[in-house]
Amino acid sequence: MLKTIPVKKLITGMYLHKLCGSWVQHPFWRSAFLLKNPKDIKTIIDSGVAEVIIDTNKGLDVQLEVSPATQPDTPAKVAAASTDPAKPTANKQKNKLAEWRRAKAICESSKEAMTSMFQDVRMGKVVNVDAAQPLVDEISSSVSSSADTLITMARLKTCDNYTYMHSVAVCAMMIALARELGLSEKQISLAGVGGLMHDLGKAMMPLEILNNPGKLSELEFSVMKTHPAEGYKLLQANKTKQLEVLDIVLHHHEKFDGTGYPQGLKGEDISLLSRMAAVCDVYDAITSTRPYKEGWDPALSLKRMISWQGHFDPQILQAFVKIIGIYPIGALVRLETGRLAVVMEQTSGRLLAPLVKVFFATKPKGPIAIELVDLAAPRCKDRIVGLENAEQWGFKNLEDLWQPQ
Numbered sequence: 001m002l003k004t005i006p007v008k009k010l011i012t013g014m015y016l017h018k019l020c021g022s023w024v025q026h027p028f029w030r031s032a033f034l035l036k037n038p039k040d041i042k043t044i045i046d047s048g049v050a051e052v053i054i055d056t057n058k059g060l061d062v063q064l065e066v067s068p069a070t071q072p073d074t075p076a077k078v079a080a081a082s083t084d085p086a087k088p089t090a091n092k093q094k095n096k097l098a099e100w101r102r103a104k105a106i107c108e109s110s111k112e113a114m115t116s117m118f119q120d121v122r123m124g125k126v127v128n129v130d131a132a133q134p135l136v137d138e139i140s141s142s143v144s145s146s147a148d149t150l151i152t153m154a155r156l157k158t159c160d161n162y163t164y165m166h167s168v169a170v171c172a173m174m175i176a177l178a179r180e181l182g183l184s185e186k187q188i189s190l191a192g193v194g195g196l197m198h199d200l201g202k203a204m205m206p207l208e209i210l211n212n213p214g215k216l217s218e219l220e221f222s223v224m225k226t227h228p229a230e231g232y233k234l235l236q237a238n239k240t241k242q243l244e245v246l247d248i249v250l251h252h253h254e255k256f257d258g259t260g261y262p263q264g265l266k267g268e269d270i271s272l273l274s275r276m277a278a279v280c281d282v283y284d285a286i287t288s289t290r291p292y293k294e295g296w297d298p299a300l301s302l303k304r305m306i307s308w309q310g311h312f313d314p315q316i317l318q319a320f321v322k323i324i325g326i327y328p329i330g331a332l333v334r335l336e337t338g339r340l341a342v343v344m345e346q347t348s349g350r351l352l353a354p355l356v357k358v359f360f361a362t363k364p365k366g367p368i369a370i371e372l373v374d375l376a377a378p379r380c381k382d383r384i385v386g387l388e389n390a391e392q393w394g395f396k397n398l399e400d401l402w403q404p405q
Helices: 038-046 075-083 086-122 129-155 162-180 185-197 200-204 218-224 227-237 243-251 272-287 298-307 314-324
Strands: 002-006 015-019 051-055 332-335 339-347 350-362 365-374 384-387
Touching: 002 086, 002 129, 015 129, 086 129, 086 162, 086 200, 129 162, 129 185, 129 314, 162 185, 162 272, 162 314, 185 243, 185 272, 200 227, 227 243, 243 272, 272 298, 272 314, 298 314, 298 384, 332 350, 339 365, 350 384
Parallel strands: none
Antiparallel strands: 002 051, 015 051, 332 339, 332 384, 339 350, 350 365
């Protein structure tokens, strides 16, 4: 299990997975290793790094700090706790908050890594794809624990950091999708690396086009359409050996019906990983807010993607819906009782019955007491009857309702 801790809690016997901070600031030649020498801990502290990530499966965990006043639980206390109906819910919320904070930390470090990588490309420096593997492993570990948490967190990007966080979001979705499709661990890893690198060619685009706050002209779009080929040439020149990653970079804008670019490949002539990347790339793009448009509602985005005949491999799109959910986190839905709610969490095996937060009544129209409703609960009589458009209702900052506080 990966765990972020302050450097002052490091002890010998812990397995150092990663230093939190810029990926180029590492006082060791190894990216991960077992801490055996106290001098290594001093070196980490002296480097100015505030936090590190340890792997408790490969080394020691943080030592618990026990207060002198703390008494061991008596059997009566344990029994009382086990019968407390509020305990499971409280623990679940606590775990969810911990997952959210971990995802947030990963997104921050990933953004720094991608920003650094794009800057290196613009400066003509060599890009080492292998150096991104620890970052992909970290994202993969988070997706294993809670796929919807990291994917949702990565969706909360700003216009300024879109290019970098888009790559992180696609990486996370590629990993989750690869697992849903039952691919091997090697293919899952390659899918993640390809997702992280898929838009690297945008670093070669003129900044006035890349940062254009409006809709691109026909000429500007024709230039932007060269980014897959530019990214492919860039990684080829840097002697990237992973052919699957190169393929994703070059072909993530191909369409299943052959109308995509740069080569107009059709059907299974497009590799499996590139067909997956096409779905993940488009979903994150249309759900993200850009200077020239508001991001679409997640559930409405899936509905529209399904309606685009010929754009995606149908089987891959079906698997993608399973990992995102028919009603993704943050979707605004109308319940049969006439109330509006936002989706908080997916329910395992119940795509149509997520956990929702009710906050508004349609008749009479107005806000109501906020309530969590588990639509999958046996006694719950309510259900989702449709999707709603937040903009049409005048709702702003709905994320304040579904983000853990």
